[in-house]
Amino acid sequence: MESAAERPENLGGSLPVPNVQDLAGRPDDLTPTILRRYLRADPTSTTNIDQVNDGIIPVVDLGRLVAGDEEEASKLRQACEEWGFFQVVNHGISDDTVEEMKRDVTAFFNLPLAAKSAFAQRPGWIEGYGQAFVTSDDQTLDWSDIFFLATQPPSYRDLRFWPPEDGQLITFRRSVERYSAATQRVAGDLLAAMAFNLGLRDAGDMTCLAAAQSMRMNYYPPCPSPAARDRVLGVSPHSDAVGLTLLLQVSPTVAGLQIRRPDGGGGGGWMGVDPIAGALVANAGDVIEVLTNGRYKSIEHRAVVDATRERVSVAAFHSATFGSTYAPLHEMVGDGGVPKYRSITVEDYVRLVVSSKLDGKNIMDAMKVN
Ligand SMILES: O=C(O)CCC(=O)C(=O)O
Numbered sequence: 001m002e003s004a005a006e007r008p009e010n011l012g013g014s015l016p017v018p019n020v021q022d023l024a025g026r027p028d029d030l031t032p033t034i035l036r037r038y039l040r041a042d043p044t045s046t047t048n049i050d051q052v053n054d055g056i057i058p059v060v061d062l063g064r065l066v067a068g069d070e071e072e073a074s075k076l077r078q079a080c081e082e083w084g085f086f087q088v089v090n091h092g093i094s095d096d097t098v099e100e101m102k103r104d105v106t107a108f109f110n111l112p113l114a115a116k117s118a119f120a121q122r123p124g125w126i127e128g129y130g131q132a133f134v135t136s137d138d139q140t141l142d143w144s145d146i147f148f149l150a151t152q153p154p155s156y157r158d159l160r161f162w163p164p165e166d167g168q169l170i171t172f173r174r175s176v177e178r179y180s181a182a183t184q185r186v187a188g189d190l191l192a193a194m195a196f197n198l199g200l201r202d203a204g205d206m207t208c209l210a211a212a213q214s215m216r217m218n219y220y221p222p223c224p225s226p227a228a229r230d231r232v233l234g235v236s237p238h239s240d241a242v243g244l245t246l247l248l249q250v251s252p253t254v255a256g257l258q259i260r261r262p263d264g265g266g267g268g269g270w271m272g273v274d275p276i277a278g279a280l281v282a283n284a285g286d287v288i289e290v291l292t293n294g295r296y297k298s299i300e301h302r303a304v305v306d307a308t309r310e311r312v313s314v315a316a317f318h319s320a321t322f323g324s325t326y327a328p329l330h331e332m333v334g335d336g337g338v339p340k341y342r343s344i345t346v347e348d349y350v351r352l353v354v355s356s357k358l359d360g361k362n363i364m365d366a367m368k369v370n
């Protein structure tokens with residue numbers, strides 16, 4: 001593994017858009033012209049969920065996995081091969097660490113707009129408070145705000161975006177720091193178990209994907225317009241353009257995450273991933289699909305907006321550090337086999353992702369060798 005080089009300056013950014021929490025708080029000002037930017041062609045309400053399959057997303061016990069339990073390893077293998085999504089329980093992150101993270105991310109979004117704006121995105125990069133992946137003025141926007149931070153390794157942090165200890169959120173930095181280190185450890189453990197399942201000689205070929213971490217904190221207010229409620233989406237369908245994602249559903253009773261079964265199972269509909277108390281949702285990102293040459297696939301997912309209640313989530317994205325290269329692993333391609341994806345430096349990969357819309361598996365399409 002190369003050293004964790006600093007982030008290059010020119011990786012791209014997102015166009016500025018209205019603050020959705022602010023819009024949702026001023027229903028009388030929500031004109032059709034403003035709302036039009038958020039409306040989807042098809043209804044998006046949760047009645048759209050394929051209820052038949054609900055509740056069967058695999059659950060993996062990390063304690064048992066790390067202890068070498070074969071049954072658990074085979075559950076993980078099946079989850080990776082057939083689902084790309086699973087919930088992680090017994091992950092060893094203390095309740096305090098999780099609760100403090102939940103408390104402080106909620107406190108952040110509850111700050112007045114002017115206070116949050118001190119941490120707003122700046123032109124040319126996606127860190128900070130705002131919205132990502134807005135590449136044109138006419139694209140349909142997500143009904144959410146995000147607060148995005150580079151969290152690991154510590155040298156990647158830009159503390160200008162981290163609410164300081166002497167401000168309104170005195171514990172925010174400590175909570176994110178602790179939660180970040182804990183989720184990074186979980187990601188490393190899961191990637192090591194995947195490497196074992198894949199029969200890789202060097203687990204480092206997978207665990208390098210836990211070397212860097214960024215956090216996307218998502219805020220989804222309800223949409224106050226009854227006419228528009230059924231036509232907005234919290235996050236557009238996408239697969240995560242990273243190695244491994246660990247998602248914390250902060251609001252224990254407000255569901256919103258939905259996945260599309262890889263095989264189009266259940267009629268190709270969306271399936272809800274309901275919050276399990278204390279669990280993290282794990283999913284393989286596009287980079288795992290590249291490294292495994294398609295053996296493990298990243299899965300499309302989206303977030304819907306609740307009709308009446310706000311929802312908060314925290315996605316911890318794990319990737320390799322700058323200075324590395326993503327390419328199908330030789331052991332996965334096999335002698336005489338054909339790599340399905342091209343190789344790309346982490347820098348160029350990030351440039352590709354940041355300049356793209358969040359749109360299904362578009363990054364994988366761009367990575368395919370034709
Ligand atoms: O909020 C969620 O449940 C999903 C968020 C998500 O997909 C993301 O941040 O990449």
Ligand SMILES: [Fe+2]
Nearest residue numbers: 238239240301
């Ligand atoms: Fe995602």
